[in-house]
Amino acid sequence: MLINCVAYQNGEKLADIPIADISEYVTRPDCFVWVALRDATDAELQEMQMEFNLHELAVEDAHHGHQRPKIEEYGDSLFAVMHLPEMDDKGELNIGEISIFVGNNYVLSVRNRSRQDFLGVRSRCEREPDLLRQGAGFVLYALMDAVVDRYFPFVDALESELETVEAQIFVKGSARANIERMYALKRNTMVLKHAVAPLMEAVSKLHGGRVPHVCASSQEYFRDVDDHLVRINASIDSIRDTINTAVQVNLSMVTIEENETTKRLAAWAGIFAVATAFAGIWGMNFKNMPELQWEYGYPAALFFITAVCGLLFRRFKRAGWL
Amino acid sequence: MLINCVAYQNGEKLADIPIADISEYVTRPDCFVWVALRDATDAELQEMQMEFNLHELAVEDAHHGHQRPKIEEYGDSLFAVMHLPEMDDKGELNIGEISIFVGNNYVLSVRNRSRQDFLGVRSRCEREPDLLRQGAGFVLYALMDAVVDRYFPFVDALESELETVEAQIFVKGSARANIERMYALKRNTMVLKHAVAPLMEAVSKLHGGRVPHVCASSQEYFRDVDDHLVRINASIDSIRDTINTAVQVNLSMVTIEENETTKRLAAWAGIFAVATAFAGIWGMNFKNMPELQWEYGYPAALFFITAVCGLLFRRFKRAGWL
Amino acid sequence: MLINCVAYQNGEKLADIPIADISEYVTRPDCFVWVALRDATDAELQEMQMEFNLHELAVEDAHHGHQRPKIEEYGDSLFAVMHLPEMDDKGELNIGEISIFVGNNYVLSVRNRSRQDFLGVRSRCEREPDLLRQGAGFVLYALMDAVVDRYFPFVDALESELETVEAQIFVKGSARANIERMYALKRNTMVLKHAVAPLMEAVSKLHGGRVPHVCASSQEYFRDVDDHLVRINASIDSIRDTINTAVQVNLSMVTIEENETTKRLAAWAGIFAVATAFAGIWGMNFKNMPELQWEYGYPAALFFITAVCGLLFRRFKRAGWL
């Protein structure tokens, strides 16, 4: 579905143009065309391929989707794929995709399986003609920056979930719930990692060393995107590392708790075993058991048993078993 | 066993040719020969070695089989080995092999221990003479692409097996079955990893930097294969990482379950130990135990014991031990 | 908030100058201006941006804060961000930030969320005009050196906390406290790691190979800072590695302790079960049980039971179960 198709000159919007006119505007030296598609059909992509003279393999990737994030050079043009993480209504993390074709005189973005639009990026660019004058490379930057900015809330969500789990780690009886949450957290972290790490690697080639021509004049901006990605990636790695430790600590806590349970069980079992043993002894049927005949034998026995059990109770209490 | 032996010119099929004529066609400047063998015998390989002037070490590797995936340059020609994973009838993962010799004017593929043929690759190539015109390098690409495409279903199978196991991880009593499945999954993942990782490393040298001459004109296609391999490899690493966490989580779950069992055991043991202790006390043979003489002593005792046990039951229930 | 704004010439302090005069002094060839801000407002930063002609992206970073440590080149000038760890009143580790802009003729430092000032750095520099003559690059070094020197006490604190925990690892009954402290220690170590590792990577580019012009004459000093960072980083890695082992060892100790508890429980349970079993046997109501009629049957039975229990006690004692 076509969202919009606009021609720019010297950083200023020239006009909304029909698709058929694209190839004409693209040949004008100081002009570029910026097209946005959404869930593009096969026919739309083929039309674009002809208008912009896109490489077959890149179009195929945009069509099939489910690519890993990457930036590929095809001659003078670039093909970029980025992931768009999205929390669906059930709280599951889904991954949409945006494919961007960039040439000297055009930008074509194709958004798939995502409900987030990039209209804001276009209007912000149009408000800053000084920057937009840098051309298609700057539009690529603006789109990337917008995508990467959308990663931050996910990292924040993962970090706050981690903090919630951490607060529960040393609470007794929560081990099972903790471990389930940690596992889910780890999974989501990996989903985000797969969006960030390959993109970081790709963006690092857009500044510093040999840079594709179309991005050359916006190098410092791409370094800024790279810096954001490095920061996000470091946070993700830190979360993963912490989860690994937390899983181990959680296991330790379960084992410690089990040890405490065993001790408590041992203590009470011991106390009642002693009572039962003494009761058993005075329940023996020997003919000659003088204490059985005593007037106060019974209360004395009860007192004795209670005393022994009380003594044990105190010892166990002191040893921290109860 | 010879499957077919065809000469091509300008991307068009020229003719099926007898093996003896190969050396003649190979010398024609704009012509190349594409030979496919299957489970080649020693004699067949020697014949090919002479026709194509192959390097002794490469022929030896193709003969012995059980190589790791690799791409080696011998002067102007290339020697590639790829793994062909195959699920046998018992559901075990077996690894066949395809060895490919590529020169400026020839492609020779030798398939070993695999039931999958590559006839589809040849017919697809013949339907696209524009691409096939790129020569032997493009055939290498087409074969590689076909091999790599066959890895995807295996990755999908591993991922769906992983999801099945994950769904079982937090189910009580399934720990033993889980751990067995995870271990099998890990093994299969490693088999696939050994097919993918070395190949990825090798293919990455067929585009970008210094590229063997025969592949130079098809660089973007090899980058596409590389991209697929990187994607598969990332999935495999992700599966392995998840299994490692899952094994740990599974161990935690077992320990948590054991703790719960111990608590339940402790609770019931405690309740019956109390009943036994009281029964033991009233079973003592002291002469003077007034309550034994009471009219309703027995039901009172039963009620008392039941009450105490009930009280304990409620406390344990509340504490989550029962 | 402006802290001070001073112009220097040939390593000597020229004068405290008003902000408005900065742009004038900056153009003098052998003169540089050193400005220090604290928790700078938006307006202050914009003023500085104009006076020093700073790059928009760098100013944005300094304004937003929460950057990872880095050193970026913008044309001839450098933009550095460093973390300032600080123990707050509750003993929590907080991270402040200092952003430094360095050009050929100026240094601008902006300190955020930190109570530590750098007045000492300025006065030390003014006491060494020979070194200060090297210019803005040396001031950058002096500030970096001061920041890095503040990391050492934190590393020392982590190491001594680690030693305290280690001394507790093999003490019985301290597992729960240990694991909590180790976890907190790991977290703090990671906070420091995030301050040190990226900075180390960045500083390593200020000496040796291609060095930014402004730092070229102070290369050996930056190598010294780098060396300190490498040392700190090695200590941090060593602490992390040790904690990982310690967590595992702690788990082993808990399991060993549990084993000992189980054995002790088994031993006492065994002893009392034997007593109860014998008492139960002599409590049976068979008519013909000769020993019940013996004169000294009861003491004999008591003696027998005590003897058996004593024997068991000795055996368990020897086996190390009690």
Added chain:
Amino acid sequence: MLINCVAYQNGEKLADIPIADISEYVTRPDCFVWVALRDATDAELQEMQMEFNLHELAVEDAHHGHQRPKIEEYGDSLFAVMHLPEMDDKGELNIGEISIFVGNNYVLSVRNRSRQDFLGVRSRCEREPDLLRQGAGFVLYALMDAVVDRYFPFVDALESELETVEAQIFVKGSARANIERMYALKRNTMVLKHAVAPLMEAVSKLHGGRVPHVCASSQEYFRDVDDHLVRINASIDSIRDTINTAVQVNLSMVTIEENETTKRLAAWAGIFAVATAFAGIWGMNFKNMPELQWEYGYPAALFFITAVCGLLFRRFKRAGWL
């Protein structure tokens, strides 16, 4: 001990020569000398050092032995050390050593602490004069190839031992034996790893980039050796990785087994505790316990107790505890 000392010309054996004549043959342009020593004495090594003009440090290494595998350049000559693993009569893995000095016109091999000879290598070389004509570099290759070929059976042995252990992992009651075997396996794997990994690193410098002059004409052969080493190394890493997982899985199995034991214990203890409790209740000495007077009270009680225990048994059976 001298094994043999032969001069070759144009790939053909010239003559067995006495040691004293070595220096003469070495100076002939198209001739080279191949000497093999075994457990060389100090005197023999000094003699060789003079004849071949070997570097003092290399001779020292060959003399002391216990080097790690390596290939070092001394001017125009090479010094290589390789490990020779050997299973001794007790089934322990011992490591012998072969040191090889290679110059333009000589090869000197010194074998230490190993019962395996390399006579086969010499005779195979002599049967292939075409290859032997490549000179001393080819002899180095032939020796390396022979050494590396001897690693394969060890890898196979480790792999089959691993398979045996894996088949035992999920068998109950074998955990202790498994863990001992896995530990021994890990140790042996590491011994082999130390033989392979440094050698692989060293051989990788004998082909591809800047190659020592003496090896230049045999590059493709050294790449073949490298390929074998990479394959072996990958197998070793795979074994190590699998052992690590297997150790964890084994621990999980033990914990699972312990859980099952605990449950079974809990079940039987519960059943008998119930029986004992009821028996205890009917063993109380209350005067007024009507059921004690019933004609069929006793069988009814027995039936009741059996019924309750049977019920419990069925429930535990169903819950999988028994």
Added chain:
Amino acid sequence: MLINCVAYQNGEKLADIPIADISEYVTRPDCFVWVALRDATDAELQEMQMEFNLHELAVEDAHHGHQRPKIEEYGDSLFAVMHLPEMDDKGELNIGEISIFVGNNYVLSVRNRSRQDFLGVRSRCEREPDLLRQGAGFVLYALMDAVVDRYFPFVDALESELETVEAQIFVKGSARANIERMYALKRNTMVLKHAVAPLMEAVSKLHGGRVPHVCASSQEYFRDVDDHLVRINASIDSIRDTINTAVQVNLSMVTIEENETTKRLAAWAGIFAVATAFAGIWGMNFKNMPELQWEYGYPAALFFITAVCGLLFRRFKRAGWL
């Protein structure tokens, strides 16, 4: 404290010279001065700094001590720091330090916190004038070689301690002692690692590629030192890896042992619970219990109980629980 100060010419000792004359000898073209200090005071270091014109930062490092091992270039001169591990009287591993300043015409070594001297190095050098003629670089090598040679016994000690622990791993009841020893071993291994790994990295730059001028003529000797360090480092890594596995194996052994204890406990508890249950049944007070009246009821009951318990005992024995 000055140990000695000697001038050398052409590899021969010229004379012991007073410190004041150093600067004179240093300017002679074919002469160099070798000074050794021990626990140098501030004044001594300043004197040396003036005589040899040392860089301020290097002198500071030598003064403060507690550096990590490193080799730094200051213009034409080198500054090296190495660790000197030492077992003190209590068996604790302490780390001394030697700082070495090397220029074209001088070597200055400063030893701190170590009781080991390097007199042997000097006398060995003086006995080999041919090598000493290489100049200050060779002295640096000789000192390094001596330091590195002192690492070997520590590695051997760690390895033999590891073997001792390994021999104990599968012995029952030694888990607690094992884990303590392994932890101590790991700590000591890390101390040595910190001495070796950074030094190895530094020495690797003294041979092969771009080498500091003063070391250029002794490259092969530095490669020899590097080779030793690589060997030591590999041993250390191997020890660490083995300890990690051993800690895990030890934990498995504890868990296995606990399982065995639990089984044994379960077995005995079961046997006595059965005896108690039967005794309890015959201890019930039902009026009509015919077997109680039998002449041989009591021995029959005893026999029955013993038989059942014996049967259980045999079953448990066979199942390996006892």
